[in-house]
Amino acid sequence: MQAYVTDKQPAPPGSATATRLKQQRGRVEMLGERVIEVLIHLCGFSAIIFVFGIFFFVFREGAPFLAKLNLGEFLFSTEWFPTSQTHAKYGVAALIVGTLSVTSLAMVIAVPFGLGAAVFVSEFCTGKAKETLKVVIELLAAIPSVVWGFIGLTVMAPIIIKTFQVPIGVNMFNGALLLALMSVPIMVSIGEDALKAVPDSYREAAIAMGATKWQLIWRVLLPAAKNGLLAAVLLGVGRAIGETMAVLMATGHSVRIPHSIFDPVRTLTATIAAELGETSKGSDHYQSLFLIGILLFSITFVVNLAADLIVKGVRKR
């Protein structure tokens, strides 16, 4: 007991031991700090490493197929018969059209509603109502995509068959509706930020001139916030293009160019998800799916880059 207490007692200040201890502790602490700071820098760069890593590893699996493949045929042929024994064809044009058509139909639905809701939250709601609405929208954004797909399959499909008198409920319209509902929350939150960034003096000036709320919104707020709103739309587009489970379950999964919005289609993402499990590693089919992955990566990269540059432009102003 006695020894324990003596051990813990500090050396008398000013003594040689105390100085030595202090120096030692200082050195250990400084070393610890160096290690932590190196770690922080490494983690800071990690995002770059991961983005390159994603590109590298996906490309590495798909690249050998590039040599055997006519790139023009890959991109512009609509014949996707990867499992055929004798005449395997790898043309993704129908899949690209599928992705684009579902995404654009989704945006036709989502953009007016999303931006309208953003205007409502930002300009008409105050206090408690605003907080509540924002929380609800945040919760809606959290619903997993597989649940969306399930809703499309079991709830939307019968409704669509009944309302529009069409034979199949899982089709382009169903998928687009789901994607629209999924991308609205992100549009609302980014769009609301953009509207919030419009200085109040603009609003005051408009109201002082006798503008109605309509005139204020159409002639002042929307033009002033147009870049931020465009970024909101682009982020919604990015989300819709990359979405997998919902479109896998709700678009009907048939590889062809759609003729009406009630035709079943298949997207790039759904193709990877549905077919990768059945391929063997290193086969042509397997590699072609990784090439589709690279294609998707590039598309979303461009869309996100554009959205980011636009947002940056807004902030700078």
Add this chain to the structure above:
Amino acid sequence: MFTETPFVRKKRRAELIAKCFFGGMAAAMVIPLILIVGYVVIQGAPSLSWDFLTTNPRLGGIRGGIWSALVGTIYIVAISLCVSAPIGVFSAVYLNEYAKDNWFTRIVNLAVVNLAGVPSIVHGLFGLGAFVYAAGMGKSILSASLTLSIMTLPVIIASTKEALSAVPISFREACWNVGATRWQTIRRIVLPNSISGILTGVILQVSRTAGETAPVMLTGVATFKAIESNGLFLYNPLTDQCMALSMHLYYIATQANNAAPSLPYAIATVLLGVVLVVNATAIGVRAYLRSRKKW
């Protein structure tokens, strides 16, 4: 005395119409959703019970409960959290406290934004190429968790960064003035003061990880696995594949025959419940800690 002229009346009517118009747009998005979620819960109710949660699925998943799927989801969430939380927080500390305003930092920020935008299925392809094959981990819980941790990294980075930048610069200056080093300032002043935002990010990461399907289905989640024991330690995280709630829902909803009609609704209800409760917790934590903020 103010009298209402026809012009003013017209203006006020226009205002009311505008409010109804935009309110209707918001309602048109929000109300159907709430109805649909309610419908799913009501349809699933007959299958929901304590036994449903705590017994293992049998016969390819169409009988029994969802216990092993629930445990699998917990494993994946826990491991990916252990990886992405420290990396994400440190990364945000770098971006907010250390990085100078130059082209390199701009590229790092751009990389974070793009990481957030990469489609989930491409993350799955990456996990398959990098962890399952190149690193030799095989299809396992570890591969799936690592894939998800990279995918959800931007969530943590974004909310931590926002929280760090909300700490006033004067706090840091005061700390530097009494002789603290950069790291001491961060550890003692900046991080404790931004804990609410960091926690929110971490909790949001949990909810996102729990619901994700496409990446884990390529990297380590099985459609069905017969498991007898009922404990918490059903899997070896380094080598085993597991079941997961999200994948279980996909499988039962699209591929299983002869399942009780309420079964997929019940699974969807549990998944929705988990995700929404976790998110509501995040919102609650944020509101609570914000109300205690002293500046």
